[in-house]
Each structure stands twice: as structure tokens, then as C-alpha cells.
Amino acid sequence: MAFTCPHCGAIANTRTSRMMSAKLREARHQCSDLECGHTFATLTEVVRTLSPSAKPNPLVFIPYGKKAQPPDDRQLDLLADTAG
Incomplete structure (x- = not known):
């Protein structure tokens, strides 16, 4: 995934990333504009x-988001029955 450099607006490529938890990832980015040279970290x-x-x-x-609905337990049971 690429971000836009917050300083010059050029594409900033992801160099490395690591999982912080099951829901959080930290990534380090490097600006593709050599004159800018900004390197920064983001959290997703x-x-x-x-x-x-x-x-x-x-x-x-x-x-769940506003439009998403939790699954009906009966539907999950049906899926489990058909999977095995």
C-alpha cells in the first residue's frame, strides 16, 4: 500500500510493516521524490x-458498521452443517 507524502504530495512507498495487534499495523513509508526525502510511519x-x-x-x-448486521446464529449453524 502506498501513501501520499504529507509534505510534497508525491507517492510514498511502504518499506516495511509490522503487526502491532490483531487489528493494528504500523508501516514505514519513504517519499519517492528524492528532493523531499521524507520518511514517516503510519498506523492502520x-x-x-x-x-x-x-x-x-x-x-x-x-x-459492526451501521449497515452491517451480525450473523444470525441459525445461519452459522447451517453453514457448519454443510461444511462437514
């Missing part, structure tokens, strides 16, 4: 669910 966070996972992690809580 999962903030809401748009479509529920078919394999949810019970240790991770991600709130």
Missing part, C-alpha cells in the same frame, strides 16, 4: 465490520 487500524467473517476469531471484537 480495523475499525468496523462491513461484512461478517465466515471464520470469526472469538478473541477479536470488531464492531
Whole structure:
């Protein structure tokens, strides 16, 4: 993923990244404009669910967005029955 340099507006390419938690990633970016040379870090966070996972992690809580609906437990049971 690339960001725009906040100083000159050029593309800043991702050089490295690391998981901070199941919902948070830190990335380091380098501006592609050699005259600018800005290097900076960003944080990317999962903030809401748009479509529920078919394999949810019970240790991770991600709130549902306004239009997303929690899955019906009966639907999950049906999916489990057809998977095996």
C-alpha cells in the first residue's frame, strides 16, 4: 500500500510493516521524490465490520458498521452443517 507524502504530495512507498495487534499495523513509508526525502510511519487500524467473517476469531471484537448486521446464529449453524 502506498501513501501520499504529507509534505510534497508525491507517492510514498511502504518499506516495511509490522503487526502491532490483531487489528493494528504500523508501516514505514519513504517519499519517492528524492528532493523531499521524507520518511514517516503510519498506523492502520480495523475499525468496523462491513461484512461478517465466515471464520470469526472469538478473541477479536470488531464492531459492526451501521449497515452491517451480525450473523444470525441459525445461519452459522447451517453453514457448519454443510461444511462437514
